[in-house]
Amino acid sequence: AQTVTQSQPEMSVQEAETVTLSCTYDTSESDYYLFWYKQPPSRQMILVIRQEAYKQQNATENRFSVNFQKAAKSFSLKISDSQLGDAAMYFCAYRSATGTASKLTFGTGTRLQVTL
Amino acid sequence: EADIYQTPRYLVIGTGKKITLECSQTMGHDKMYWYQQDPGMELHLIHYSYGVNSTEKGDLSSESTVSRIRTEHFPLTLESARPSHTSQYLCASSEYGQPKETQYFGPGTRLLVL
Numbered sequence: 001a002q003t004v005t006q007s008q009p010e011m012s013v014q015e016a017e018t019v020t021l022s023c024t025y026d027t028s029e030s031d032y033y034l035f036w037y038k039q040p041p042s043r044q045m046i047l048v049i050r051q052e053a054y055k056q057q058n059a060t061e062n063r064f065s066v067n068f069q070k071a072a073k074s075f076s077l078k079i080s081d082s083q084l085g086d087a088a089m090y091f092c093a094y095r096s097a098t099g100t101a102s103k104l105t106f107g108t109g110t111r112l113q114v115t116l
Numbered sequence: 117e118a119d120i121y122q123t124p125r126y127l128v129i130g131t132g133k134k135i136t137l138e139c140s141q142t143m144g145h146d147k148m149y150w151y152q153q154d155p156g157m158e159l160h161l162i163h164y165s166y167g168v169n170s171t172e173k174g175d176l177s178s179e180s181t182v183s184r185i186r187t188e189h190f191p192l193t194l195e196s197a198r199p200s201h202t203s204q205y206l207c208a209s210s211e212y213g214q215p216k217e218t219q220y221f222g223p224g225t226r227l228l229v230l
Contacts, residue, residue, distance in 0.1 A: 004158075037221075044120075045206065045221040091158065095217075102147060102210055102217045103175070106158040 002027045002094050006107035013082045014115050020067075021077045021110045023092030031097035034068065034075045035104070040088040048090070051075065053097070079112075087114045119143050122207050122222040129197055130230050137192045137225045139207030146212040148190040149219065152176060153204045165190060166212075197229045 003026045013019035025034070036048040051059045051068050058066050063083075067076045079086055092107040120141040129135055139148065146167045151159040151174075161174030165184040179201070180194050190209075194201055207222040 009156075035218075042223075044223045047218050047220075050218065102219070103149075103161050103164065104159075104219060105175075106160075108158045109156070 002029075002032075002096070002105045004092050004094050004105050004107040006092055006110050008110045009108070010111045010113070012113040012115060013079070013086075015082055015084060017082055018078060018080045019082055019112065021079075021090050021092075021112065023075045023077070023107055025073050025075065025092070025094050027073070027094065027096075029096055029098065033095045033097060034066075035093040035095070036064070036066070036075075036077045037091045037093060037106075038086075038088045039091065039109075040085075045091070049077065082114050084114050084116075087112055120207060120209055120220050120222040122205075122225050124225060125223060126226045126228075128228045128230065131196075131198055133197050135194050135197055135227070137205055137207075137227070139190045139192070139222055140188050141190075141207075141209040141220070141222075142188060143209060143211070143220070144187065145209035145220075146187070147210045147217070148184065149208040149210075150174070150180075150182060150190070150192050151206040151208065152178065153206055153224070155204075159206060163192065197227075199229045202227060202229050 032053045034051045039045040049061045063080045089109045091109045093104045123138045150163040153159045160176035162178040163182040206224045208219040210217045210219045
């Protein structure tokens with residue numbers, strides 16, 4: 001079974017600074033997808049960024065980028081130019097590329113605080 | 117934000133009551149999911165559906181049941197609520213066909229069973 005580990009329960013960053021959230025995972029599969037989801041307080045969980053395991057190039061979405069290290073099974077999220085609206089719980093998630101169930105396995109989350 | 121809706125958003129109910137949590141999506145997605153999320157904890161899949169008349173149990177055992185009579189609707193029912201059912205329940209949906217199967221989440225229902 002796959003597991004996802006987020007070792008940072010809480011992180012804090014000053015507005016306009018850069019922060020990196022860590023995620024490691026364990027799997028015996030070679031083909032899979034990794035996701036970062038953001039869950040603001042009392043609001044819907046939304047997808048931040050997605051990485052296909054077969055792609056060596058790191059995914060980027062505006063101020064959000066990942067550092068995907070397949071051999072190390074590491075998938076960190078970098079948020080540049082942090083904004084107050086980035087404050088939220090961030091969940092790392094894994095999905096197998098095989099089968100049709102499309103089930104996500106989530107980490108325990110990292111709460112990000114953004115200070116002035 | 118995605119077009120997936122959950123009602124009620126908050127529910128406080130007494131032990132032994134029957135409850136139904138509603139989930140609807142207007143995106144025409146075939147796949148739908150129910151997750152349970154305790155405070156400060158990760159999400160655990162409790163039910164999912166590939167389409168109409170298809171339901172499967174997820175990774176976390178749950179006393180709840182689901183039905184999928186219409187594509188857009190995926191309600192979750194607890195026949196007899198207990199305090200151990202207190203949690204947040206998140207519904208999600210995705211379009212069939214990789215790699216586009218990004219899951220879109222509803223706002224969640226916070227359930228408190230007294």
